[in-house]
Amino acid sequence: MPESIPAPLIIETLRQTFREARARLAAERPGGATPEYLGWILSVPDTHQKSVLAALEDVPEIKVLTCATEDEANAIAAGLYIGGEPCLLMIQHAGLYASVNTLRGVAIDGQIPIFAMIGLLSREKDKDLHESRSSMVRYVEPLLDTFGVPHARLEGPEDLHLIPEYYRLSRERRGPAAVLVGLETS
Amino acid sequence: MTMKPEDVLRAIAEARGEAIVVPTMTTSPAWRGIAPDDLSINCVGFMGGASSLGLGLALARPERRVVVLDGDGSILMQLGTLATIAGAGPRNFTHFLFKNGVYHTSGSQRVPGAGKLDFVMLAKGAGYVNAYYFDDLEEFRIKLPELLTEEGPIMVELRTSQADQTPMTAPGGVPFPKQVTDLQAKLSAQ
Numbered sequence: 180m181p182e183s184i185p186a187p188l189i190i191e192t193l194r195q196t197f198r199e200a201r202a203r204l205a206a207e208r209p210g211g212a213t214p215e216y217l218g219w220i221l222s223v224p225d226t227h228q229k230s231v232l233a234a235l236e237d238v239p240e241i242k243v244l245t246c247a248t249e250d251e252a253n254a255i256a257a258g259l260y261i262g263g264e265p266c267l268l269m270i271q272h273a274g275l276y277a278s279v280n281t282l283r284g285v286a287i288d289g290q291i292p293i294f295a296m297i298g299l300l301s302r303e304k305d306k307d308l309h310e311s312r313s314s315m316v317r318y319v320e321p322l323l324d325t326f327g328v329p330h331a332r333l334e335g336p337e338d339l340h341l342i343p344e345y346y347r348l349s350r351e352r353r354g355p356a357a358v359l360v361g362l363e364t365s
Numbered sequence: 366m367t368m369k370p371e372d373v374l375r376a377i378a379e380a381r382g383e384a385i386v387v388p389t390m391t392t393s394p395a396w397r398g399i400a401p402d403d404l405s406i407n408c409v410g411f412m413g414g415a416s417s418l419g420l421g422l423a424l425a426r427p428e429r430r431v432v433v434l435d436g437d438g439s440i441l442m443q444l445g446t447l448a449t450i451a452g453a454g455p456r457n458f459t460h461f462l463f464k465n466g467v468y469h470t471s472g473s474q475r476v477p478g479a480g481k482l483d484f485v486m487l488a489k490g491a492g493y494v495n496a497y498y499f500d501d502l503e504e505f506r507i508k509l510p511e512l513l514t515e516e517g518p519i520m521v522e523l524r525t526s527q528a529d530q531t532p533m534t535a536p537g538g539v540p541f542p543k544q545v546t547d548l549q550a551k552l553s554a555q
Contacts, residue, residue: 207553211553219424244424244449244452244453246449247443247445247446247449248445250413250414250417250443251414251417251443251445251446252417253414253417254408254415254417254418254420255417255420255421255424255449256421257414257421258417258418258423258424258425259421259422259424259425260421261406261421261422261545261549261552262421262422262424262425262426262552263425263549263552263553264425280411281411281414284410284411284414285410285411288410288541289410289411289541289542289545290541290542290545353542
């Protein structure tokens with residue numbers, strides 16, 4: 180059975196993910212300036228991850244930029260990546276559907292590493308994603324598979340290691356990668 | 366009165382200094398020839414994304430000017446970006462908007478609200494620090510150095526005719542992934 184993941188655990192994982200990303204960037208570009216913050220989260224508010232977004236307001240070392248659309252978030256992520264800044268997206272499944280063309284153009288054809296945490300609003304605790312009554316939940320994995328986007332499920336605290344792993348994977352393959360946040364964060 | 370977009374682009378190329386430039390759609394073919402360098406990255410393949418791509422660059426590189434060469438049809442695809450840019454408040458961001466009233470690339474269909482849209486008002490309403498319009502090349506040339514240095518984000522609506530070329534009539538150029546690695550290398554070296 181999936182479990183809700185507490186926001187503090189996710190935020191600590193994000194800190195570690197960004198620290199690792201900064202260290203890699205510093206190794207690639209010795210002598211470069213080190214900012215006071217760790218990285219950027221580009222968010223289009225997600226009901227499913229709202230406890231994380233709320234808690235991030237008290238985490239000054241992680242910058243959160245709220246975007247009007249997920250299309251924007253993808254393109255801003257491209258600019259941050261080119262400029263040498265670690266970043267990730269926090270969106271919901273509806274936002275994935277809304278921004279598929281930009282995901283294709285920027286991350287797939289443009290070969291820009293984009294890692295997204297995608298909230299599965301309305302996902303039932305006692306059903307597999309493929310059996311969900313919600314089409315938004317049911318079609319996420321088939322859509323990602325169609326576009327060849329590697330993805331994994333965050334079904335509880337023991338899966339948090341997937342965040343840095345899939346972040347690294349997006350960088351290594353120069354393309355998109357995603358984790359699916361199964362239950363609303365606590 | 367309108368300006369020729371190629372004349373406007375030449376003026377920007379002369380004045381830009383070390384600014385990163387993000388052209389899109391009908392500014393792209395001309396910019397390739399006018400500024401074949403360098404610190405430019407074309408926004409092609411995700412229409413409406415140029416200003417967001419530029420915003421990311423401006424946030425990542427606050428010490429360097431970022432100049433977006435947008436179009437009226439393009440920005441209408443992502444008009445919410447005006448609010449996102451204003452909210453982020455990049456001080457190093459100049460948003461040039463080439464306003465010709467049509468989707469030139471796809472056959473010059475009129476954009477929604479053509480002849481009525483006022484991007485100066487839209488940008489100011491969204492919270493840009495300042496916004497201007499120009500329809501005279503010489504006036505634009507005189508003001509240009511200031512537009513490339515004053516505190517952003519600023520919007521500059523440029524009332525132009527249609528470009529000589531579009532990405533459909535003049536395809537080509539360096540593939541986007543190669544532009545990315547080239548720009549990263551240049552930024553790392555400086």
